[in-house]
Amino acid sequence: MKLIIAVVSDEDSNLLADNLNREGFGTTKLCSSGGFLKSGNTTFLIATEEDKVEQALSIIKDTCKGRRRMIAPEKLPGSFGAFNLAMPVEVNVGGATVFILNIEQFLKL
Amino acid sequence: MKLIIAVVSDEDSNLLADNLNREGFGTTKLCSSGGFLKSGNTTFLIATEEDKVEQALSIIKDTCKGRRRMIAPEKLPGSFGAFNLAMPVEVNVGGATVFILNIEQFLKL
Amino acid sequence: MKLIIAVVSDEDSNLLADNLNREGFGTTKLCSSGGFLKSGNTTFLIATEEDKVEQALSIIKDTCKGRRRMIAPEKLPGSFGAFNLAMPVEVNVGGATVFILNIEQFLKL
């Protein structure tokens, strides 16, 4: 079994849960936020057989769209503020950031 | 060390934290929700020595009870809605869904 | 790639996100709570190259401070309540509790 951890935008999260469930995937959603933009996003936990990982990844890829976010420069950490940018800064946020880990045991108790 | 990730119902979560703590287990609770029923549940992170995994699993098994949930058919993803079911659908939710992963390093900083 | 999971106090979490981002680390924050004190804390997910793990750990160590928490005895699980302690109990909470797991695949979809 593998654990797919996928960080996706809040806008895509309900549709992603439905698209995964329809194909028989079990999913758990955690409320989360990005460390950089500090705005809300959703972290999925998806435990699945190894031979279904590719299918889950293609559902995530098809469902989650990249977006552009405008953010006030003073809200950005570190050196951004130092340039005293007057204009908002445009930041690209990808469709999904995905980590795959190995599960040693999967149990329903 | 092993990381036990256990998804349990909200009703069992406080009792489970107390039963685990009483036996000296460290635990962290994440607020979560099920992808299918979209209702709240609780995800536990429990890092423990490999030789205490069996004890943690038996505490989880004894504390977390399976439940039946009634859900309006139009709230279910995928083909359920298509049959235009008038009656609510009964869904069994298990006591706990558990994944066990290997921890390479455990640190208190 | 490695996944660093770090449980830190809420007070340190924004500063930690900024200190990690400034050094180019990606981070996701999950709202969480401790199983013992039942008060809020923050769980970070930080996926990083293996050769940058030490740097991330030293940023966590420098940013997150240990604290003492006073807690009413009847709120503590297990045998604490049985001694009918009148005085609040002092509990030390460390700066950060950290687990490091192996990531088999890291993807931006």
Ligand SMILES: Nc1ncnc2c1ncn2[C@@H]1O[C@@H]2COP(=O)(O)O[C@H]3[C@@H](O)[C@H](n4cnc5c(N)ncnc54)O[C@@H]3COP(=O)(O)O[C@H]2[C@H]1O
């Ligand atoms: N130090 C930095 N310097 C310059 N630009 C930065 C940066 N950190 C992030 N960004 C940019 O800001 C976007 C949003 O990051 P945020 O941390 O809010 O939200 C992130 C975060 O919650 C998660 N994430 C990304 N990489 C991660 C990692 N290595 N570990 C843990 N979570 C990660 O996925 C979300 C979307 O990430 P994505 O890469 O698509 O999009 C990122 C990236 O384009």
Ligand SMILES: Nc1ncnc2c1ncn2[C@@H]1O[C@@H]2COP(=O)(O)O[C@H]3[C@@H](O)[C@H](n4cnc5c(N)ncnc54)O[C@@H]3COP(=O)(O)O[C@H]2[C@H]1O
């Ligand atoms: N492989 C996995 N990966 C990650 N998390 C997992 C998982 N399997 C289960 N979970 C988590 O555990 C909760 C309870 O699952 P259980 O299988 O006992 O009980 C499930 C199951 O009996 C049923 N169910 C779930 N998905 C289904 C599907 N695609 N088709 C039919 N029934 C489904 O609905 C109940 C509640 O599901 P819900 O999603 O709300 O809540 C799930 C979900 O949060």
Ligand SMILES: Nc1ncnc2c1ncn2[C@@H]1O[C@@H]2COP(=O)(O)O[C@H]3[C@@H](O)[C@H](n4cnc5c(N)ncnc54)O[C@@H]3COP(=O)(O)O[C@H]2[C@H]1O
């Ligand atoms: N093995 C593990 N697995 C998963 N998460 C873990 C963990 N060890 C620690 N944590 C997480 O880190 C937080 C701080 O733990 P720390 O050990 O510094 O500080 C702890 C410790 O000094 C004490 N404590 C915790 N459990 C105890 C127990 N069973 N008996 C006596 N003292 C306990 O209370 C403080 C706060 O604990 P709390 O549970 O509220 O909050 C914990 C918990 O959220």
